[in-house]
Amino acid sequence: MTGLRTQRLQLLLLFFMVLAGLSVLPGLASYDFRGEEARRFLVAYEMFKTGVYLQPTLFGEPYFNKPPLFNWIVLGFAQVAGWNVLAVRLPSLLAALLTSVIVCRLSRVLYRDRTRALLSGLIFLTSLDVLYWYGWLGEIDATLTLFVSLVIFFQFLYFERRRGAYLLAAGLLAGIIFLLKGFVALVFFGIPLFTMALGKKQFRKLFGLPALLSYGCAAAIPLLWVLQIPFPEQYIATLMEESANRVDISGQIVSFLKHFITYPFLNVKQTLPASVFVLYAVCIGRARLRGDSRTLGLVCLFCYLPFLFAAGSAGRYILPLFPLAAVLAAPLILDVSATRRRLLNAFLCVTALLIIGRFLFGAFWLPYDQRRRGFPKATGREIMEVIDPSRPVSCDCSEQWTVCLYLDLSSGRVLKAPSVTRDWEYLVTCGRTAEGELLKTFEMHKAVVSVRKRH
DSSP, rough: HHHHHHHHHHHHHHHEEEEEEEEOOTTTSSSSSOTTHHHHHHHHHHHHOOOOOOOETTEEEOOOOOOSHHHHHHHHHHHOOSSSSHHHHHHHHHHHHHHHHHHHHHHHHHHOOHHHHHHHHHHHHHHIIIIIITTTSSSHHHHHHHHHHHHHHHHHHHHHHHHHHHHHHHHHHHHHHHHHSSSSHHHHHHHHHHHHHHHHHOOGGSSSSSHHHHHHHHHHHHHHHHTTOOOOHHHHHHHHHHHHHHHOTTTTTHHHHHHHHHHHHHHHHHHHTHHHHHHHHHHTTTOOOOOOHHHHHHHHHHHHHHHHHTOOGGGGGGGGGGGHHHHHHHHHHHHHTOOOOHHHHHHHHHHHHHHHHHHHHHIIIIIOOOHHHHOOHHHHHHHHHOOOTOOEEEEEEEEHHHHHHHHHHHTOOBOOOOOOOOTOSSSEESOOOOEEEEEEEEEEEEEEEEEOOOO
16 A cells, blocks of 8 residues: 555544534434433432442442442533533543544554554444444443543553552552442453553562552452442442342343343444454454464453343443454454455444434434323423422332432432432322322333322
8 A cells, every 4th residue: 555545534434423423412412311421410419419439329328339439530521511411421432432542542552553443443443332432422332442542551551561559550540430430340350450460471470569559559449439338248248249240140041041142242232343354254254363363353352241140241341352353353354354355444434424324313312212102391390380399208209310400400409319309398209108188290212201199
């Protein structure tokens, strides 16, 4: 490839990356909370209103399922964007964009080639799950992916350049990951470090002073947090139980086998379109990883195996491996493209169509999905007209977190669960309780929200 063609290709790759980033803007602020977004927002909002930041609460009750870091991030963004859906989505969008930059940088350090670096960044940013969902939805996964990418990058630099500061930084980030997602931090810190030592045949570095300091930092950060919360034993037990439930296959052999067989196919779909081109490059073009990229391939594989064998693993749990997979995919596609030039052209054409599709997805499908799911904000307004918000109001509707969220924002206070607000006069619920007089019901997507008044 001539110098001029290489330069044009690099500009095209950079242009596609910018276009992919812009494609997520349609619907970003207008599409209502989806899935777990409302829960993340509610926990952050309760922190803001109560001033209790170390122990998360949900509807006034202690919330142990996740550590508090993502809620702190949402709270910080809310100070700039306001208490709206952007407060929970901007962290994910920014994390995805920063991760693409890290992917480019890691690829550049690994291959010393700008084209491979830019292609790696584009592959990550246009992965189906990143571009269409988790690169902008207000879930923890994109932020987790950013920190895991940094951990692996710093660990790689430690073995490459032999500077202990890099491993120390990786240890600090591992402690931060624990505050973000819990014990999964052990997977994304320990497995890459051990695998790189194995690939480099440098096991002594796992026991040197930089390594010990790194382990200490990784443990100290969560320990400092745990010592400050009122229910440390219950919190740790819940986090451990949540992790254990995903790997427990006792009495669920059928579920395990189904997961084991179908999970790789799901992962191929998540990483489209690059996954299909990589399979072609490996199976037909006989492309192979070499040198340090082979070691990073083992890192990706060994980190993937726990999720493959854990029947409770959702597809999004391996999102933190997408950046590393993108770094490994770029040379495979480019190596085969050297003899089969149409392969790269086909990938770029499919990627362009995917980006155009993302613009259309945000402009047309998201508004349609919003109408199909209902309008929780409008329901919240109607509920405020039915009740007297100055009286004790309780909310107990996990099927429709968003309705309770808008009631919180409309009333300017935290509505708590009936177990906390025992003297409630109005109850907003999705359950079938017969307590109190039924004032009104609202048909929502997969749930019926009812408003009751205590006699």
